[in-house]
Amino acid sequence: MTEHLPALQVVVPLIAAPLCALLRPGRAVWLLAMATCALCLLIAALLLDQVLARGVISYAMGGWPAPWGIEYRVDVANAYMLLVVATIGAVVMAFARTVVEQRIRLPASKQPWFYTTYLLCLTGLLGMIVTGDAFNVFVFLEISSLSSYVLISIGRDRRALTAAYQYLIMGTIGATFILIGIGFLYVMTGTLNMADLTARLPAVADTRTVRAAFAFLTIGISLKLALFPLHLWLPNAYAYAPSAVTAFLAATATKVAIYVLLRFFFTIFGAQFSFGTMRLDVILLPLALAGIFSASVVAIFQTNVKRMLAYSSVAQIGYMILGISLVSVTGLTAAISHLFNHALMKGTLFMALGCVSFRIGAVSLDRLAGVGRIMPWTMGAFVIGGLSLIGVPLTAGFVSKWYLILGALERGWWPVALLVLLTSLLAVVYIWRVVETAYFQPAPEGRATGEAPLALLAPTWTLALANLYFGLDTSLNAGVARRAAEALLGVGP
């Protein structure tokens, strides 16, 4: 059984998705989806455990050996990513039930479709991570993208429809570019298997086709991961999607795209080609810095708190890309660690906002007045998530910030380290605007709503406490991240 874990990671949610559509609306369908997500989490945890103990797992789909068949290949980097995505998938699914029943624009009879789409999206994301086949990445990318367009469009605000459409256009362009890139690689090497591509590419690396493939892949993946200035789809999509969807996508979708970036540039093309020959770092570094700075500043001026956090996500993606562009073990550790930490903090923040909008009905800043006293637990979680976002010690956010600054200093890039610290202070400003409004302004007359229900609070606090736990015990989000970074760079054990 255990040798089939890589396949089960994808197959379990893929089978459960249509089953959800067949069930009647109600408790049973959520239970099935929840059980599926929990099972995915268990599989991911087992896989990481196996990989850490015994090294890379290679699984031949249907018994067809690579490079002819599709190979699923799990090393430390993607086992770690699987765990991140599966964790968020499970926690947000626990949160989603109440949201689905009351806060999305779907008639009750169609509610099972939400779970179907959610599981399909999860399947796509997990598939992109686990596969060792370049074309397979594209297939799963489309599965996850199409389902995420649907998920976004069911937000209560009608602007969700245009936001989803905007994302659809941008996402499709990105996916097409990725497909073109993969096609070019196939033309030059005759293979789609990643390990095989790694072996064959150096012979043909100095051709215009391979360089064009590199360019197409860079742009395509950057669109999906919302690298500044290709992030325009993200703020609206996050702002108008249902809160559970925002929490799920913000914590996973862009992260998986970053993982794909890592896989293509470090494993397939190799760090030497990507950063030595093509000088990708020269492009990534200024874009990352510009993204961090501009998105943080824009976030300060947002009145819709969800949109504010969406811009903050663009900035945080900048931190990850910055870590990558350092092209060192420490820098890459920072980036990979931040994939996990940012999932925790943004998951907490968006779910806390979901709790607020569940009670108050809106998340614009002026409507948040006095919420701190009415909903102490919700805002408590928000504050913890916010502190983590700022990078205060004892929270997960501090871990990634530590390695990022260390990485910048190792390279002797003073201004970069200073800018990272300066932009954390911008995060203080935009988080504290919310905190001050929630705690210091009196609640308007006639609003007598209480704390969010336990079904929403429990998952929110699970992630909030995880922020604190992983700020102390860094063996996973720094220790394993470091091993993943070493594996990607091909150094170390």
Place this chain on the structure above:
Amino acid sequence: MNSETILPLALFIPLASACFIALNDGRPDWREGATLLGSLLLLGVVLSLLPAVAAGARPTVDLLEFAPGLPLRLSVEPLGMTFAAVAALLWPLNSLYSIGYMRGNQEQHQTRFYVCFAIAIASAIGIAFAGNLLTLFIFYEALTLSTYPLVTHKGTEEAKQAGRLYLGILIGTSIGFLLLAIVWTWAVAGTLEFAPGGILAGKVDGPLVNVLLALYMFGIGKAALMPFHRWLPAAMVAPTPVSALLHAVAVVKAGVFSVLKVIVYIFGIDFLKDTGASNWLMWVAALTVLLASFVALTKDNLKARLAYSTVSQLGYVVLGAALATSMGVIGGSMQIVMHAFGKITLFFCAGAIYTAAHKTEVSQLDGLGRAMPFTFGAFLIGALSIIGLPPLGGSWSKWYLLVGAADAEQWALMAVLLLSSLLNVAYLLPVPARGFFAAAPAGGAAQIPIREAPLACVVPLCLTALGCLWLFFQADSLYALLAPITVR
């Protein structure tokens, strides 16, 4: 029980009492009981560590591993022992005072107040016992965040503005400068351990030493070195017990304590003396001492005057550290203790005056001393100690600082120290002078009835005033405890 098992208790006790306080929201007597019991237990634990540390032991406990080779470590050495003992000695007194003050003024959100207070004390103890810079930094930030709700306790617009300034300066400097300095140190030295003689000698050289020192000194915003001192007067919007223990003792002392730790155990005074990197710091500190004294002269609000006095007195500690002589460092360390007892007395008095007579300005105090003889008498003692007159504790720290300045042959700085003492006289003594000698504004009754603050307020301030006196006779043992810190 040996010291290693006792050490984590010093963190655990205040945190546990915070939990207990939070659980007894509806039962004020239990809640206050938890505060008092926790503070007494902590005092017992901290004092039980004292003999071993005085005998030369350095109990060390690793809590967790943050990164390979970088644990969260608690370790006790004389400097930290001194700071922790001061905080632990004053917490029970301050708790007693808080109960009198908070109940006397019928303040809101008392449970939140006591919870945050206990967490702040735990953070201060964590700073005192931090075994490396990372641990220190973590508790330093925890102290900032746990005191934020105390500063903004009143929830008014003014409190909100003060809170912004407080967080803005303290978080801004600590993340912008201090964290950078710490990561830099880790990158060049490969360790963040507090080691006798320092860890940076030979790892950094040239003008970069100055830059790194500046990052540390301005990064430790809690030391209130000008121009990053504005948060301290702003924080006076908090209830007086907070100003007394946190903004005269725990928070600001955590700042100057960190300054001493960094200079003694990270740079090493020999390294600083050889490179001359701390020369500029002496002048910044001297300027802070003088300017803050001048500003204090202009303040009519009693708490604001005391706040600027604190800024000035903190400058002494930084000055002692910047002299980079062992006498200077010992004088600075003693100043932490002496000023703590003196200034907490003054704040207790200010709060007692507010509770009993609702007066906040110095100009309103005419004749009040005859109604509140204990309060004003204690104020006089505290003020004299801060000025540095025998037979009060404050005279010793000034003495050692002067000796340190003489050792370093900084005659101008000696002049600054003397001038500043005169300024202290000028801004502190008018308070008891007005209280005792000026005619009461109503002018009518020749015989003013005694009308003191509640007993829970008056007893602590008398005890701390006696503490100032007691410390004068403890200088020898304090010197013996502190002397090893500058020996490699």
